[in-house]
Amino acid sequence: MMSNSKPEKLWGKDYIIVMIASAGISFCNYFFFSTLPIYAQKISGTVVYAGLMTGVYTLAALATRPFSGNLSDKFGRTKLLILGAFLCTIACTLYNFATIISLLIFIRILHGIGFGIHSTSGGAVAADVIPKSRMAEGIGYFGLYGTIAAAVAPGIALSIIENGEIQKFRNLFILAAVVSFISLIFDCCITYERKNKNALNNEILSPTETESYNENLPKTFLGFTSILGLRFLLL
Template structure:
């Protein structure tokens, strides 16, 4: 008998994953702006301040493949708890980091913990949610990340105030408590890798432990490489905003552009809140293709901006497109891979983001220094167009809704 009643998404374990993810993301964004300031005060120079983000990103990037592979073998929950525990330890020990090398090592430790938790949280969620609501569920996880992006930096900067040591200690303690709460949430997750006994993603009803798994390259199934390439190209493009939009605004005398990020975050939040459900019913293609086109148009228009109002006009649609595309490509990578290798699929997605941001910051930094911001943002547009071609020719033809 066919029923149109939607399968339940809001299980206890899924809700715990959402709040644990929220806490770890708060710890992540607490320190993006504040730890460079702390490093500068600790060393007396700005030379080491930039390293705080670099070594953190490298720590997260390095652990993602290993945590993904390992979780597919031994289970995700224990590693999820370990990731939160590492973040808790690092945040607590920041209070005792009185020399730069100790601060740097703790930053790497936090990066490793964040990399594990962010990679495995999504994979574990996919193990337990109904396949017909997968895009919606992944989008809600991204919504909680957006909340952290919007609130955590402002909270952290308000706490440190004038930069007194006592203020930083308060921030470190708060972050440790938040990470500890996330670890406690993780401890109450009662499911384990449901994919070990789940046949919903296997055809012809084979036993999932006996069915032949697809071939891999470097441990990743071939099906993830095209979506991963699209992800790298898109986040190379997006790095031009995260790394250079302030400098671009200064170059154009646009003044304080804080509202750009407010409008952008609003668009991101709304798209992630609603479009995942549409993708589950109609397929991801009708969201991703217009989303990439919209990103390309926004990048094409950015160099023409000569007034703050025009920049704000771009911010909201830019956020809508950015917020929709990322979670849906993440979902698509899960859909294209075997249930037994969801950990590596998640690792591939998040590692692609790290690679994209890392490459983009370097490439566009060279272009900005040698030429101008016109070429930076038109270069970002070209990255989006290449990603669009790859997606339309190599991925879209074989994509349909899970509940098709």
């Protein structure tokens, strides 16, 4: 006998918002993978620092994930999400002033930290707002933004810098800063944590009920929120 119950709603407001914001930050991430090595060569006059641009960024993002995962569990996903977008916006803006290689490396590390925080917290938010009955489907859709960004963003960035003139890079940096700032605005519009907190404040819960509520939120570990959160919720 077939059930007439309707599936739970997947495309909620917060889910769509975090996907758009994460896509924006991811686009800015891939804007620079193919272009910043060229920029580093331009300002340093050598190819020695070209590979370093990707290395320091990736290491900074990876090193940040364990801390951002723990902090998002402690202080809230949305706060960390906003912080990550803010750091990415600052970094993309500062690229315009990176005329020496040491400053460029510092900004690249800052950008990696921001991306690590945002990507970790974004996965946690997605795991929180996706209905349990559609978790696998929701995580699958959520991961598409990274694939699309990886396929499209490098081509956009290379078309902007054209022949590699410094002013062309300035245009790319401004575009990335604007995209990151838009993502920051979207992140500020995520409301599910505030709604959950208000709901708890309006109800008198026993210590056992409060503990049970907190345990239903997927925890982050070493930044791999989506995978562990999915496994936790499907148990």
